[in-house]
Amino acid sequence: MQLAVTLRRQVSLSAILAIFLVIIAASPAAAETAAVYTHVYRSDTDCTWSESIISNSGADPLARSYTSADYVVSVPYPLHCWERINKSAGNIAVAMTLFKWTGSDWAVCSDSGFYYNTIYSHSWEITLSYLRIMRRCGSGSIGNSTGSYVYNGEWHGGWNWSGHVSMALAGSEPVTLGEPPTSPAWVNQDGTINLAAVPKRLPVVGASGRPVRDKLGNMVTIDSREIFKLPASPDQVDITKQNIGVKQKAPGEYTKVLQEWELNFPGQ
DSSP states (O other): OOEEEEEEEEEOSSOEEEEEEEEEOOSSSOEEEEEEEEEEEEOSSEEEEEEEEEESOSSSOEEEEEEEEEEOOSSSTTGGGOEEOOBOTTSEEEEEEEEEEOSSSEEEEEEEEEEEOOSSBSEEEEEEEHHHHHHHHOSEEEEEEEEEEEESSSEEEEEEEEEEEEEOOTTSOOOOOOOOOSSOTTBOTTSBBOGGGSOSEEEBBOTTSSBOBOTTSOBOEEEGGGTSOOOOOGGGOOHHHHTTTEEEEETTEEEEEOOGGGSBOTTO
16 A cells, blocks of 8 residues: 655745645545635634535545634734634534536535524534535545635635545445546635636536536536625524534534535535
């Protein structure tokens, strides 16, 4: 067994960004974890931290999206955005949209919509299991797009691309659709998503792992504004419904495991 480890770390003017990629030769798909950690929003008063992860390795392979609220302190830049601050329920939002490489483009295969902190906390996280990813995206190259926003009179945040990994159910091989590029063309070098560059329409993939087509054979697409949108106003969030399945990880940190019925699947 061969082991190849690639580690890239960047320090930008907006955040300390770490991108980790670990590849272990195995079958049916090499063990991989792709992750980007960065501030998607920064100002003189507040900042929004985002973590976007997708993995096919370990005891619990999954997709994970995380948002935390940071505030500015009087320390040397860029660490001035490093202290966390608790926010009232409904004031932290996180979303997960999974993309699958079709051989020519990145297509949407799963969309969580936004989930919000249901109690006073400084962060909120959602996860999706490997099996549920497979049921909706099929095998192949899959990446996680995380939406991270914190409310401070208005929503402050943005979107973050994890990178991609190869995924397949045990005993099967990934659907061969060509080697994908490093990231979609609308992803910035630091992993953040340039919303102005996202196409107006995005193709969708079904559970078969193939692009969805209508009765005439035309590729089905979805309005990208339905994916990359702002969260709802905090006073419109149904906290009771949002609180199902939430568990505490640490003081001020909570995670929610997404169920299939809680997701939107454009290809279904």
